[in-house]
Amino acid sequence: MPASPKGPAMSSAAFPHMVTAGVPGPRSQELHARACRLMKGYSSQVRLFPVVFEKGEGVSLTDVDGNTYLDFSSGIYVTSLGHCHPKVSEAVARYAHTLMNCHDFTTPIKVALLEKLEQVLPGDLSGMQLYDSGTTAVEAGMRLCRAATDKWEFLSCFRDFHGKTLGAVSCAVFKGTDGPTRAPGFHMLPRPDPYRPHWTKPDGTIDTDAYLAYYDQYLREGTAGKAAAFVLEPVQGWAGSVFPPDDFFPKLRRFCDDRGLLLMADEVLTCMGRTGTWLCMEHWDVVPDVVTLGKGLGNGFPVTAMIARAPYSEAVERISASTSYGGNPMACAAALAAIEVIEEENLLDHSAMLGELMLSRMHEMQRRHPIIGHVRGKGCLLGIELVKDQRTKEPFDEAGARVYQRAFEKGLAWIPAGHILRMSPPIIMSPELALKGLEMIEDAIAETERELGYG
Numbered sequence: 001m002p003a004s005p006k007g008p009a010m011s012s013a014a015f016p017h018m019v020t021a022g023v024p025g026p027r028s029q030e031l032h033a034r035a036c037r038l039m040k041g042y043s044s045q046v047r048l049f050p051v052v053f054e055k056g057e058g059v060s061l062t063d064v065d066g067n068t069y070l071d072f073s074s075g076i077y078v079t080s081l082g083h084c085h086p087k088v089s090e091a092v093a094r095y096a097h098t099l100m101n102c103h104d105f106t107t108p109i110k111v112a113l114l115e116k117l118e119q120v121l122p123g124d125l126s127g128m129q130l131y132d133s134g135t136t137a138v139e140a141g142m143r144l145c146r147a148a149t150d151k152w153e154f155l156s157c158f159r160d161f162h163g164k165t166l167g168a169v170s171c172a173v174f175k176g177t178d179g180p181t182r183a184p185g186f187h188m189l190p191r192p193d194p195y196r197p198h199w200t201k202p203d204g205t206i207d208t209d210a211y212l213a214y215y216d217q218y219l220r221e222g223t224a225g226k227a228a229a230f231v232l233e234p235v236q237g238w239a240g241s242v243f244p245p246d247d248f249f250p251k252l253r254r255f256c257d258d259r260g261l262l263l264m265a266d267e268v269l270t271c272m273g274r275t276g277t278w279l280c281m282e283h284w285d286v287v288p289d290v291v292t293l294g295k296g297l298g299n300g301f302p303v304t305a306m307i308a309r310a311p312y313s314e315a316v317e318r319i320s321a322s323t324s325y326g327g328n329p330m331a332c333a334a335a336l337a338a339i340e341v342i343e344e345e346n347l348l349d350h351s352a353m354l355g356e357l358m359l360s361r362m363h364e365m366q367r368r369h370p371i372i373g374h375v376r377g378k379g380c381l382l383g384i385e386l387v388k389d390q391r392t393k394e395p396f397d398e399a400g401a402r403v404y405q406r407a408f409e410k411g412l413a414w415i416p417a418g419h420i421l422r423m424s425p426p427i428i429m430s431p432e433l434a435l436k437g438l439e440m441i442e443d444a445i446a447e448t449e450r451e452l453g454y455g
């Protein structure tokens with residue numbers, strides 16, 4: 001089995017370690033009931049398994065009853081280097097004692113971070129602004145696209161997710177509670193999902209050119225002719241780790257270039273080694289005009305970025321970078337430390353290796369289980385789609401909820417998404433523990449199949 005990177009103790013014998021008769025345990029139940037009196041709007045992840053966590057270390061999470069779980073979610077794609085990575089925690093603590101905030105003035109640690117980002121990112125991505133959430137970075141990206149083109153419409157894709165403010169919601173998955181409508185000028189298009197294609201070639205494979213032909217017609221006939229940019233996730237995260245076919249982004253890059261559109265890649269979820277590269281777009285050799293970074297960038301400390309290619313630097317200058325918290329010294333220190341850990345511990349390669357190992361095990365699982373319709377992933381961003389019938393591909397939401405709960409009861413902390421099982425373990429995980437997590441998922445799938453009358 002391939003070697004593990006350095007890092008906190010990760011013996012597969014140590015956890016999961018469940019000490020209460022049932023989970024969530026009594027203390028979790030008591031605290032969560034108190035929280036629910038005041039805190040409203042919990043995610044389905046919490047509602048389906050209302051555990052109360054107290055401590056995180058490396059790839060483990062411990063609840064208030066003393067049960068220790070294996071972390072297969074990295075928070076929500078955030079703590080890629082594991083919980084409380086000593087180097088990141090020390091960096092934050094150092095600046096918590098020296099300088100917490102000085103608006104958007106330059107600090108030595110900010111300079112060090114900006115230069116490091118320029119060094120590791122591909123192409124000429126060099127016009128930078130720092131923010132404190134993925135959503136604010138996405139909004140800044142859209143402001144920049146408008147400033148750089150003097151246009152105001154955006155194209156994006158169904159089932160993308162970009163955040164919860166008006167602009168971000170308007171180019172993303174839209175629910176009744178998001179408002180009466182999208183903001184004007186936002187246009188949604190289908191994107192190629194290899195498992196559920198709209199357009200296929202005669203041999204049954206996905207027809208990327210047909211998608212682009214549709215985009216072309218839409219651009220000409222469905223917009224006001226003022227489209228600034230195509231905004232999209234490299235891999236759809238919320239929608240269930242949906243990877244596009246390999247020819248999609250190279251063709252989309254040409255499509256945008258030919259029509260004077262900027263290509264904005266929202267890499268908030270996919271950046272910093274999540275899929276085995278700094279930017280996920282590197283898998284397809286495509287440099288976006290604008291990119292957003294977040295989540296794993298600060299390994300848990302809120303730090304995000306919006307970065308544009310050199311030709312747009314002057315336009316970046318015209319949109320103000322001033323925010324209360326963006327780029328504060330603690331945030332810069334966290335991000336710089338996280339990047340250094342990824343480099344020192346060779347974690348891009350490790351993430352890629354884990355992805356190959358896990359995907360091959362997931363293919364084996366698929367052969368054994370009738371409710372597994374599709375498996376996919378790269379690096380530590382993976383998904384399993386559950387269906388009622390492999391032929392009809394009807395989504396199996398009830399199975400998704402049960403598998404999530406059964407695996408959590410066994411000690412796997414992870415993320416549900418309806419009928420799709422989303423997996424995003426920390427990229428420092430040992431191969432042994434990655435396979436152990438999958439074994440827990442497979443056991444939960446087998447139990448669910450029995451409960452629901454399959455096999």
Ligand SMILES: Cc1ncc(COP(=O)(O)O)c(C=O)c1O
Nearest residue numbers: 133134135161162163266268269
């Ligand atoms: C691709 C993508 N963009 C933007 C966001 C919003 O980030 P935040 O929750 O930090 O505002 C998310 C969050 O899940 C995301 O996955």
